[in-house]
Amino acid sequence: MKFVDEAIIRVEAGDGGAGCVSFRREKFIPKGGPDGGDGGDGGSVYLIGDSGLNTLVDFRHQRMHRAERGRSGMGRNMTGRSGEDLIIPVPVGTRVMDQDTGEPIGEVLHEAERLLVARGGFHGIGNARYKSSTNRTPRQSTPGTAGERRTLALELILLADVGLLGLPNAGKSSLIQRISSARPKVADYPFTTLYPNLGVVRVSERRHFVMADIPGLIAGASEGAGLGIRFLKHLERTRLLLHLVDIAPLPDTPSPAEQVRTIERELAAFERDLSGRERWLVLNKIDLLDDAALAEARDQLLQSLDWSGPLFCISTVSGAGLADLTAALMQHLERLSVPPAEATAETASGAEDTWHPLD
Structure with missing residues (x-):
């Protein structure tokens, strides 16, 4: 349909x-x-x-x-x-x-x-x-x-808990296909995703959340380049944005830091306020790098962006890091759903988080 x-x-x-x-x-x-x-x-x-x-x-x-x-x-x-x-x-x-x-x-x-x-x-x-x-x-x-x-x-405007952002071929469709029941089209060329997709991510029998994948953005999307920013409205009701970055880009393609800045510029140009929404960085395609090269690329990215928020390293091909990512998302969303009074009581009782972003 x-x-x-x-x-x-x-x-x-x-x-x-x-x-x-x-x-x-x-x-x-x-x-x-x-x-x-x-x-x-x-x-x-x-x-x-x-x-x-x-x-x-x-x-x-x-x-x-x-x-x-x-x-x-x-x-x-x-x-x-x-x-x-x-x-x-x-x-x-x-x-x-x-x-x-x-x-x-x-x-x-x-x-x-x-x-x-x-x-x-x-x-x-x-x-x-x-x-x-x-x-x-x-x-x-x-x-x-x-x-x-x-x-x-x-x-x-789709109802989802988590929204995916990224340039074309960053791996958004592969991620939602790997961790949910959604089956979007996945191919090795840009703009494979032409319309938003929803997927239910089940962490356990009674714990799940909804993830939304929208077509990739490119530089100038706010001015109509590519598919434009018309699909960004489907992220308005999300509580958290996952920003996927290709940590191992091909030659003559934007660096990871430039990928992030491109998306940030398009978010700022969007007429509705998404640039202030909570956003996590997710470095994808780590299976293409060895440990030393990954550490170097990650450190260079963090230094270029002066990023202090949560960061995860994953591979949608090998599945590395996906369990940690989904568990962190589930716990964060559950924390957002707790009324302020209960959250204060939980903090006072000495409860601590059970997950940490990857270093």
């Missing part, structure tokens, strides 16, 4: 039904009085989260969505039937904005979560509601109000 993360749709809620003007007319009951019923409310339009969907491609084919209008009232004080609400399934992680005004309407972040995007019209009033001691034959009623009509901009 084609991955589509943006779509424009039109939603129209149902109009309210009109009130009825009617008078009771039965044998032996002269001047029975007004008995016009109210109309029914118009149906509203809701978006509902569906974890079985992972793309907005269906909205490229069906752009118009209408809820049912309310029926008009009838005589004998019969109220018109209300219109059925329209429920539209969308992928979890969908952000909704009004296309015409730019107003944010809301987000659908959980399974079965409902978001009202167009409210149905209010029902009209029948003449039975206007009768009084001084107005025994009211002939007035009200029409139902119109339902809301909107053009919506839908934007799918």
